[in-house]
């Protein structure tokens with residue numbers, strides 16, 4: 509029997525990013541949908557799922573130090589790495605704020621006029637953060653391959 513090959517760090521990160529991207533698309537879809545009742549009904553569930561997913565994802569990236577395998581390969585990018593790490597706290601507290609603003613009473617959530625633009629802005633910030641992180645990871649691991657030539 510073939511043992512299951514453990515996933516590499518980059519594979520796990522890519523999988524995580526894909527899963528998060530899918531959830532972000534679902535949340536965006538909800539914001540632009542016109543059925544108000546459906547929107548309010550799913551809002552709390554999706555925002556809660558997003559909060560958990562984002563926290564777990566960021567914990568994975570911060571495990572053993574933030575993006576440790578990247579830091580080892582591109583130590584000269586320390587400033588970029590530090591900036592991206594700092595964004596984790598900001599993004600998480602912004603999301604917590606959105607969830608709080610959307611809470612009418614415990615277990616009941618609703619869109620207000622302010623929530624939709626807030627959610628869309630947050631999704632853009634999150635995607636932008638992810639894009640820069642992916643770029644950094646790609647740079648670090650491309651260099652690794654060419655250094656091995």
Ligand SMILES: [Fe+2]
Pocket residue numbers: 566569596637641
């Ligand atoms: Fe991140």
